[in-house]
Structures are given as structure tokens and as C-alpha cells.
Amino acid sequence: MIDFKKAHQAFETYLDSYNRKDDKIRLKIIHTYGVMTYSEEISRRMKLSSQDTDLAKIIALLHDIGRFEQLKRFDSFQPDTMDHAAYGVQILFEEGMIRQFIEDPSWDSVIRTAIALHSDYILRSIPHPQTQLHAKLIRDADKLDNCRVKLEExxxxxxxxxxxxxxxxxxxxxxxxxxxxxxxxxxxxxxxxxxxxxxxxxxxxxxxxxxxxxxxxxxxxxxxxxxxxxxxxxxxxxxxxxxxxxxxxxxxxxxxxxxxxxx
Structure with a gap:
């Protein structure tokens, strides 16, 4: 079971290290929650289980966690400044930050793969069906909220x-x-x-x-x-x-x- 109240609080605490008044930081905070909304909406339309819906939402919450450090260091979204997906995987799974957001390690492999691959040019084939599902879902939800970003920002x-x-x-x-x-x-x-x-x-x-x-x-x-x-x-x-x-x-x-x- 995923405790979203705890995950949200942990995410907001993480954001306290960054300048929320900066336009690019603000954009990415709003984007993160927008991707969560779209992840839930796609899951609902596809009639996914409550478990997969919760998993989609936590992946959305964390998918761009590496962006904030990229913006702090380089003030840029460009991939040649930092691989934000790889950095997100590093701090979450190599440095152990994931436990601040979700106590149960059962879904670590699915979450890690989905975040690692969410911005790849082409999504490679993934043998595990549930991991493949979530790797595709986060890419769709990310693009859908990016539509809103391109229209509003x-x-x-x-x-x-x-x-x-x-x-x-x-x-x-x-x-x-x-x-x-x-x-x-x-x-x-x-x-x-x-x-x-x-x-x-x-x-x-x-x-x-x-x-x-x-x-x-x-x-x-x-x-x-x-x-x-x-x-x-x-x-x-x-x-x-x-x-x-x-x-x-x-x-x-x-x-x-x-x-x-x-x-």
C-alpha cells in the first residue's frame, strides 16, 4: 500500500532545497502534479487496478525529481547539462531516498525502470508486463501534461x-x-x-x-x-x-x- 500523504510530504520537503519562486522550478513543480493527475486519469480510463493506479501515481510524483538539481546547477532543461532521469534514479535508489516516499520495496524495480526510461528517445522492449505498462504510462502522462505546459507557460x-x-x-x-x-x-x-x-x-x-x-x-x-x-x-x-x-x-x-x- 502506498501512503500518498507521506509521499507528498516527503516530496514537498525535498523541494524546500530549491527556489520555488524561480520560473523553471515552479514550472516543474506544477508539471509533476499535472503528470500525477494524468497518470490517474489514464489509469481510470484503462480500468487499471487500484494497485496499478497507485503505482502510476507514485512514479509520476518521482519521475522528474532529478530536474530540480539540474535547474539549480545549470538553469537549463537541456539534456547535455544533466541526464535528469539517471540522476533521479541515483538519488532515489543508489542513495536510498526512495524509502522516504514508499516503505514497501516490492515495487522498486518497476518504479526504477519507469523513471530511468521515461525520457528515452525510444522505449525499448521490457520483458516484465507490469514494468512495461508503467514505463509506457508515465511516458504518456508526461507528454500529456507537457501539452498543458506548452500552452500555458x-x-x-x-x-x-x-x-x-x-x-x-x-x-x-x-x-x-x-x-x-x-x-x-x-x-x-x-x-x-x-x-x-x-x-x-x-x-x-x-x-x-x-x-x-x-x-x-x-x-x-x-x-x-x-x-x-x-x-x-x-x-x-x-x-x-x-x-x-x-x-x-x-x-x-x-x-x-x-x-x-x-x-
Whole structure:
């Protein structure tokens, strides 16, 4: 049994070491609780057991615990500054912090694997079915709340430039090619600001469950994220229109009807 009151208190205590007024720290605190909400919602829609629902929530609470130290040291989300997933695994399981959040060690292997792999470019096959389930679930919940982040947080906080500057940027040809081949974007391949924005949309190719796709549809996340930016670069505007059509067609082939696109 997972005591969420205790886990929440331990998480809040951990956060006391960081500047909660910092925009990036604040963003990640809100994101953590948002991922917990989506983990519970996906679990409910999939009719998972109460045990698996609790497990999904604790994984969500801890999945980005390494981010806070990354931001404290480097003031950056970029993967070349720190592997936040690996650092999270280190402090939780190698340094023993996990016992502050959950006393029962029975689920350590599932939690550790899900956190370790939650931000990998591609999720490898995992032989253990329950571990595979939770490794996929946290990736979906993380992406769903990242949709909210991309819609609510200032572009300046996310990318360090204004929406207008972002809209003037071009998409690198290799990034567009990957997108139209239904591929997620490797972080090391991003060059321009628009490459980063496209990578946030391309992660829809890595959604694992129909329940998650249904939420994306219901909240109209694809169009809302794409249309958030004023694309003053004509070539970029054309590319984004094509990407919206392509991505909705891709989801349609998976059984999710997004209807028509308008730009």
C-alpha cells in the first residue's frame, strides 16, 4: 500500500532545497502534479487496478525529481547539462531516498525502470508486463501534461525567446523529414528554435495508449499547440499547416477522428 500523504510530504520537503519562486522550478513543480493527475486519469480510463493506479501515481510524483538539481546547477532543461532521469534514479535508489516516499520495496524495480526510461528517445522492449505498462504510462502522462505546459507557460521560459522570434525561425530540413516519417525528434538533432517547437509536437508519435490519444483529441492539443505561435515566416507557416494535417491523419489511422484542419 502506498501512503500518498507521506509521499507528498516527503516530496514537498525535498523541494524546500530549491527556489520555488524561480520560473523553471515552479514550472516543474506544477508539471509533476499535472503528470500525477494524468497518470490517474489514464489509469481510470484503462480500468487499471487500484494497485496499478497507485503505482502510476507514485512514479509520476518521482519521475522528474532529478530536474530540480539540474535547474539549480545549470538553469537549463537541456539534456547535455544533466541526464535528469539517471540522476533521479541515483538519488532515489543508489542513495536510498526512495524509502522516504514508499516503505514497501516490492515495487522498486518497476518504479526504477519507469523513471530511468521515461525520457528515452525510444522505449525499448521490457520483458516484465507490469514494468512495461508503467514505463509506457508515465511516458504518456508526461507528454500529456507537457501539452498543458506548452500552452500555458511563457515561450520565453520554455525557449528563451519571444513567440514572434520563434515564428520567424525556420525548420531544419532533417527535422521536417523526420516529422513526416512519423518519427520523434532526437534532442541532439535540434538546431533552430522551430526545431525545438516541432520536437514538442512530434512526441505525439510516441503515445502508447488509446486512452491517451482520446485525451489529446478531447483537449484539441495538436491544433492548439501548433496555432499558439504566430508564424511570420511563410515557409514555416506552410510547414506547420502540413504538419497539422499529417499528424491528424496519422492519429486517424490509429482510430482517433480529429476531423478537418484549419490554418
Amino acid at each position: 511563457p515561450i520565453e521560459t520554455l525557449l528563451g525567446i519571444s513567440p514572434k522570434e520563434l515564428g520567424h525561425s525556420q525548420i531544419s530540413p532533417h527535422i521536417a523529414d523526420a516529422f513526416f516519417h512519423n518519427q520523434c525528434i532526437e534532442s541532439s538533432q535540434r538546431v533552430t528554435p522551430m526545431d525545438y517547437w516541432v520536437s514538442y509536437i512530434a512526441y505525439f508519435y510516441d503515445i502508447n495508449f488509446q486512452a491517451s490519444r482520446d485525451i489529446i483529441h478531447e483537449k484539441n492539443y495538436i491544433s492548439r499547440i501548433i496555432h499558439r505561435i504566430p508564424y511570420e515566416n511563410p515557409e514555416t507557416k506552410t510547414h506547420m499547416k502540413q504538419m497539422e494535417i499529417h499528424l491528424k491523419r496519422y492519429f486517424g489511422n490509429l482510430g482517433t477522428n480529429f476531423g478537418t484542419c484549419s490554418f
